Amino acid sequence: MTPTEPQKPASRELLTCTIKSPPFSYAHLELATDNDVDDDALELDNLQVKSYCTAALRQFLGLTGVAIPVDILSVRGRQCWVRVPRQDLGSFAAAVTAWNGVTESGSHRLLRIKRCSDWLGVMVGVDGQEQLWNDRGSDPPP
Template sequence: MSQDTNSEAERSILEKTRLHKTHELLTCIIKSPPFSYVHLELLTNPPDAAVELDNLQVKSYCTAALRQFLGLTGTAIPLDMLKVEGSECWVRVPREDLGSFAAALTAWKGTSDEGIESLLRIKQCSDWLGAMVGSHGQDRLWNN
């Protein structure tokens, strides 16, 4: 009787194996990413001022905002410039500093140079860069 039970168990295992055509090789779950990403836009007054951003300008503006909001502690927040294009840029900050970074840029009054006022505005931020890049340009979809 034990041989019959073993053969039934083997048949059951074989049937279950035949039903599954795919096999999971690896599962990886990222619970808390180390970085957050911020999409910034330069706003100017007057709006028609032809001002283009560069890496140093973005770093300078962000450092000024962080210093004004958090003092020297704010300047210690590491910033990585991912891309600067025209009046937009993408920045990477440590995930735990995203709230402080966003608050500093929101509270920053901007700068004035030769009668042109400039400030950085946060367009979007996320812990996942792919989510931001995938949505980039959606605002133009219905406006064209």
């Protein structure tokens, strides 16, 4: 009898990387209003996003909430992307959800969480899918 050699796998593993706990989490927020008259003209800016997030955190958690760092990554129209420390995402989401908003120019305004995750790539991929299937300006696929 001849000794048999162990069979080699058909594919090879080139690189393995495991990230157990990312340092940051991400939230996609949208400005919601009760007045549909000026919806197209209404846009967020960095200062409004920071002000609204700080107000929500202060109302929900007091000084502890104000101490949570919120990094504004992008503001486009009525939508914005923010980054918070991973361990604070639950508190941030609860604060924004519980915040009753502000009244400006006769219109009630508040931030609505569209989605949040520890992985920005997952959220961006979903946003691209929504734009693909919900784009009202293009013709429907055949």
